[in-house]
Amino acid sequence: MIEDVPIVLDHVTIRFEDRVALDSLSLEFQRGKSTAVIGSSGSGKSLVLKCAAGLILPEEGNVFFEGGSIASMGEGEFQQMQARTGFHFQDAALWANKSLGENLSLPLLAADPDLSDDVLRSKIAESFASVKLDLDPSLRPAAISMGQQKMVSFLRATITRPEILFLDDSLSFMDHVSSRQLIARIEEYKEAGVTIIVATHNREVTGRLADRVIVLSDGRMVASGPYQEVMSSQDPVLLPVLQDLV
Numbered sequence: 001m002i003e004d005v006p007i008v009l010d011h012v013t014i015r016f017e018d019r020v021a022l023d024s025l026s027l028e029f030q031r032g033k034s035t036a037v038i039g040s041s042g043s044g045k046s047l048v049l050k051c052a053a054g055l056i057l058p059e060e061g062n063v064f065f066e067g068g069s070i071a072s073m074g075e076g077e078f079q080q081m082q083a084r085t086g087f088h089f090q091d092a093a094l095w096a097n098k099s100l101g102e103n104l105s106l107p108l109l110a111a112d113p114d115l116s117d118d119v120l121r122s123k124i125a126e127s128f129a130s131v132k133l134d135l136d137p138s139l140r141p142a143a144i145s146m147g148q149q150k151m152v153s154f155l156r157a158t159i160t161r162p163e164i165l166f167l168d169d170s171l172s173f174m175d176h177v178s179s180r181q182l183i184a185r186i187e188e189y190k191e192a193g194v195t196i197i198v199a200t201h202n203r204e205v206t207g208r209l210a211d212r213v214i215v216l217s218d219g220r221m222v223a224s225g226p227y228q229e230v231m232s233s234q235d236p237v238l239l240p241v242l243q244d245l246v
Contacts, residue, residue, distance in 0.1 A: 004030055004031055005028045005029065005030055005031065006029065006031050006065065006066050006163075006164065006195060007028070007029040007052050007063070007064070007065055007164070007195075007197075008026075008027075008028050008029075008063070008064040009025055009026060009027050009028075009048070009051060009052060009061070009062075009063050010026055010061050010062045010063070010064065011024045011025070011026050011060065011061035011062075012024070012025045012026070012051055012058040012060070012061035012062070012063060013025070013058055013059055013060035013061055014044075014047055014051070014056065014058050014059055014219075015059060020218075020219055021044055021047055021219050022044050022047050022048070022051070022058070022219040023218070023219040023220050024060070024061065024220075025044070025048070025061075025219065025220065025221060026061075026221075027048075027214060027221055027224065029052065029164075029195065029197055030195070030211075030212065031195050032193045032194075032195055033195065033196075033211040033212055034190050034195075034196040034197075034198070034209045034210055034211045034212070035196070035197050035198070035210065035211065035212045035213070035214060036198050036199075036200055036205070036206045036209060036210035036212070036213050036214070036227075037049065037197065037198065037199045037200070037214045037216060038199075038200060038201065038206060038213060038214070038215055038216070038241060038245065039215055039216035039217055039241055040201075040217070040240075040241060040244060041201075043216040043217055043218065043219065044216050044218075044219040045168075045169075045199035045200075045201075045216060046090060046168050046169070046199050047219075048199065048214075048216070049087070049166045049167075049168050049197060049199050050168075051063050052166065052197060053085055053087050053166050054070040054073075054078060054081060054082070055087065057070070057071050065081050066081075079110065082107075082110065083107075083110065083111045083160060083162075084162055084163045084164060085162050085163070085164040085165070085166065086107070086156075086157035086158050086159075086160065086162035086164070086165050086166065087157055087166040087168070088150075088153055088154045088157040088158075088165070088166065088167045088168060088170050089153055089168055090168040090169040090172055090199075092141070092146065092149040092150050092152070092153040092173075093153060094141040094149055094152060094153055094156070095141075096140065096141055096142060097140075098140070099137060099138050099139060099140055100135060100136075100137050100138075100139050100140070100141065100144070100152050101120075101121070101124050101137030101138060103141070103152065103156055104123075104124045104127060104137075104152070104155055104156050104159055105120050105124065106156070107156060107157075107159055107160050108120060108123060108159060108160060111160050121137075123159060124137055124159075125137075127155045127158075127159050128155070130155075130185070131151055131154075131155065131181060131182070131185055132181070133148070133151055133152070133155070135148065135152075146173040147173050147174040147175055147178050149173075150170070150172070150173050150174050150178075150182075151174070151178060151182065154170065154182060154185070158189065162194065163194065163195060164194070164195040164196075164197070165186075165189060165194050165195070165196050165197070166197050166198075167186065167196065167197070167198040167199070167200075168198075168199050169199055169200060169201065169202075170182060170186070170198065170200070170205070171183075171200075171202055171205060183204070183205065183208055183209070186209060187208065187209065190209060196209060198210070201244075201245060201246060202245065202246060203245040203246060206227075206231070206245065207227075207231075210227045211226070211227060212224070212225065212226055212227060212230075213225065213226075213227050213230040213231060215230065215238055215241055215242075217237070217241065222237050222238065222241075223235065223237075223238050
């Protein structure tokens, strides 16, 4: 089972004050597949990704990575997990007090603290070139547009060539040209067999990337299955969510 399912959420519950954001949610993410987590605003899409990546620990239930509970991991084990995963944040989440180059260096140095400055510069330049991003690595995030910040954030998530890639509403704040460029880049990772988990409200992203679709409503899973099966459903519970995709 572990060979095919690297990430499992087992009866995960998260509350914010008196609101249940995830309600005893259980689901699995299959290795080498692209899974779209969809749902209306506030349904829990981003929380699912952050739990699956170990960025948030649930109040109840467990999240397992390669069969081991993330909550039980030591610092070394957690760092090893992070070295195998990448997270593209909805709001970019770049460190404001660090340059673009320093932001991209962080995951590289976490994976290999002995990397030389020359190697770091080379990897950063290669990463920028992969998306035709012509920016001075010495700039701070505040000096570039939000769309450019989102692209740099994607490069930070992928610069270590992760096995598992989490994408939280990746196209927000991006113009049409940049969005299409980013989708094409993500498709390259999909074709390379990277496990992709994307939280999205975008019909094109879902259609082009998803092998499987998970539908959330009020922190609960209301549907899960192959893309065509879920997206063609006439279930009255699902139709409002499917019709609301932009």
